[in-house]
Amino acid sequence: xxxxxxxxxxxxxxxxxxxxxxxxxxxxxxxxxxxxxxxxxxxxxxxxxxxxxxxxxxxxxxxxxxxxxxxxxxxxxxxxxxxxxxxxxxxxxxxxxxxxxxxxxxxxxxxxxxxxxxxxxxxxxxxxxxxxxxxxxxxxxxxxxxxxxxxxxxxxxxxxxxxxxxxxxxxxxxxxxxxxxxxxxxxxxxxxxxxxxxxxxxxxxxxxxxxxxxxxxxxxxxxxxxxxxxxxxxxxx
Numbered sequence: 001x002x003x004x005x006x007x008x009x010x011x012x013x014x015x016x017x018x019x020x021x022x023x024x025x026x027x028x029x030x031x032x033x034x035x036x037x038x039x040x041x042x043x044x045x046x047x048x049x050x051x052x053x054x055x056x057x058x059x060x061x062x063x064x065x066x067x068x069x070x071x072x073x074x075x076x077x078x079x080x081x082x083x084x085x086x087x088x089x090x091x092x093x094x095x096x097x098x099x100x101x102x103x104x105x106x107x108x109x110x111x112x113x114x115x116x117x118x119x120x121x122x123x124x125x126x127x128x129x130x131x132x133x134x135x136x137x138x139x140x141x142x143x144x145x146x147x148x149x150x151x152x153x154x155x156x157x158x159x160x161x162x163x164x165x166x167x168x169x170x171x172x173x174x175x176x177x178x179x180x181x182x183x184x185x186x187x188x189x190x191x192x193x194x195x196x197x198x199x200x201x202x203x204x205x206x207x208x209x210x211x212x213x214x215x216x217x218x219x220x221x222x223x224x225x226x227x228x229x230x231x232x233x234x235x236x237x
Contacts, residue, residue: 001196003227006056006177007220008036008201011043014215015051018204021220026051027091027119027199029058032210036060036091036121036124041081048086056119057082059092059109065123067094067105075114083196084144089116091147100127110142119145122180125152134172146172147199149180159186166193184226191230198227 003031007018009026018026028044029036037060044057052116059075061067065112067075079090092109101124106144110118127133137143150158150165166173178190179199188197204220206213 001174002231003191004177004197005220005223005227006179006197006199007204007215008032008199009047009215010039010210011214012046012050015047017215017217018052018220019053020030021204021215021217025054025055025056025218027056027058028087029091032201034063035039037062038075038078041078041085044082044085044087049192055086056089056091056117057087058121059090060121064098065093065095065126067102070106072109075109083113088128090118091121092118093121095123095126098128100129101133101138101147103139106140110140114142116142117144118142118143119147119177121147122149122152123160125149125150125180130161134165134169138171144175145177145197146175147177147179149178149182154183155179155186156182156183159189162195163189163193166190166195170194176200184223187226187230191227198223 004024006025006027007023009018009028017028028039030039031037036058038058062072094105096102117235120143124133124146149155150162166176173194176195177197177199178195198225202208202216206216
């Protein structure tokens, strides 16, 4: 399986640079100071006009991982608007008050866009017990990707847990997408554990700034070349 490079895009300029640099997919969101919230529908439309890359759009209203019935209803309508604007999939994740996967809320929301693929985001890094959480995720329809750093503090703190889980369970490795302060030196370790999906955000922006710089295509290309090199090592001679 060839590697996948997903890049966070906040604006059309981000999307264009990400595609030029060799990204495979975009995550669209807003308000990175809140770790990513749902963007305006007009932003999704504008990005769709400048790129043909697959677009996964964030479904998240607040900086909390909790949601109630009213929130689900609002996101249900928002998801349909995103699909009409050109979205190909979604990014979402909710937890209960006990910091467990809220399978009821997630299941209710994803049932409203059945057949559309989606990513469970880094809420997984806030759960108390990882193994029950991953088992819970397997019961949710349409899920094909889980974005995780292995720790709420980022990949530098969670790398050992990520590589261990991926090695122990190929089913986890298949859907795992490593991201959250991901650095180039982490890639060989993750790749060697079976991880083939990688997610970058601030690392492809000048000085890591969300507010003062757009995505830099050269930085994206560096990540693309790194992953391609790993893919090349896996090919038989």
